[in-house]
Amino acid sequence: MSPVLAAFIFAFGASMGSFLNASVYRLRVGENILSGRSHCPNCGHRLGALDLVPALSWLMLRGRCRYCRKEISPQYLMVELAVGLVYVWSALSVLDGSQYIDQMTVARLVYFWFVGSLLTVVFLYDLKYMLILPKLVVPAGLLAAAANLALGIPWTSLLLAVALGAGFFALQFVLSKGRWIGGGDIYLGGFMGAALGPSKLLLALFIAYVSGAIIGSTLIAMRHKGWRSEIPFGTFLSLATLVALLWGDGVLAWYSGLTGLAL
Numbered sequence: 263m264s265p266v267l268a269a270f271i272f273a274f275g276a277s278m279g280s281f282l283n284a285s286v287y288r289l290r291v292g293e294n295i296l297s298g299r300s301h302c303p304n305c306g307h308r309l310g311a312l313d314l315v316p317a318l319s320w321l322m323l324r325g326r327c328r329y330c331r332k333e334i335s336p337q338y339l340m341v342e343l344a345v346g347l348v349y350v351w352s353a354l355s356v357l358d359g360s361q362y363i364d365q366m367t368v369a370r371l372v373y374f375w376f377v378g379s380l381l382t383v384v385f386l387y388d389l390k391y392m393l394i395l396p397k398l399v400v401p402a403g404l405l406a407a408a409a410n411l412a413l414g415i416p417w418t419s420l421l422l423a424v425a426l427g428a429g430f431f432a433l434q435f436v437l438s439k440g441r442w443i444g445g446g447d448i449y450l451g452g453f454m455g456a457a458l459g460p461s462k463l464l465l466a467l468f469i470a471y472v473s474g475a476i477i478g479s480t481l482i483a484m485r486h487k488g489w490r491s492e493i494p495f496g497t498f499l500s501l502a503t504l505v506a507l508l509w510g511d512g513v514l515a516w517y518s519g520l521t522g523l524a525l
């Protein structure tokens with residue numbers, strides 16, 4: 263991929279990151295995601311084009327509102343940069359070294375961007391508010407399933423993956439009477455199945471539990487008690503889903519070669 267194209271995709275992704283940041287806030291306070299101009303949550307001043315340039319505005323204003331000088335969370339900068347990277351990473355993953363771009367490549371890329379964007383919102387929302395929104399995850403899961411059907415994944419394996427993902431968390435929810443995980447994880451599990459298919463779903467669950475165990479035991483070792491209530495599991499699940507989406511094919515191919523198992 264040419265550096266110019268990569269820079270263009272990065273800028274596009276960073277703009278989407280800005281939109282996703284605003285969406286998390288608007289979902290929380292009950293505003294419509296798609297309508298209305300952005301405004302400062304502190305002074306209410308409408309933000310102009312100069313205030314809304316992804317990453318650059320935050321850096322030039324040194325993390326403060328232009329009008330009331332109230333600090334703006336570095337979350338905005340970090341999410342814009344991260345989504346820019348995810349969009350470039352998606353393009354690299356979909357193109358896989360090829361220079362040839364056809365309709366299927368574009369369709370897969372748009373699909374990756376859609377799933378990556380949804381996961382960004384789930385990640386942030388769960389991290390900030392300890393909640394996974396079914397009204398967001400369920401329609402997104404239906405869209406992901408429809409997209410995967412159109413991209414040629416058999417409906418039987420999609421159905422299996424959704425049942426596995428939702429059932430895995432439903433079982434834990436029932437066994438623990440809702441103490442280990444929240445009800446939102448069941449919906450997120452279903453979304454993961456619809457977005458990833460069965461093999462990459464298992465990979466994502468594996469990554470989420472291993473990274474959760476490592477970070478959890480590190481926090482406990484550092485005497486941050488009760489980390490489970492500090493870091494919601496949906497943040498691990500959404501990160502693991504993103505990794506499985508972008509790297510899953512490579513990891514599974516490597517694993518098949520290593521073990522001779524077809525996945």
Ligand SMILES: [Zn+2]
Nearest residue numbers: 302305327330
């Ligand atoms: Zn302000």
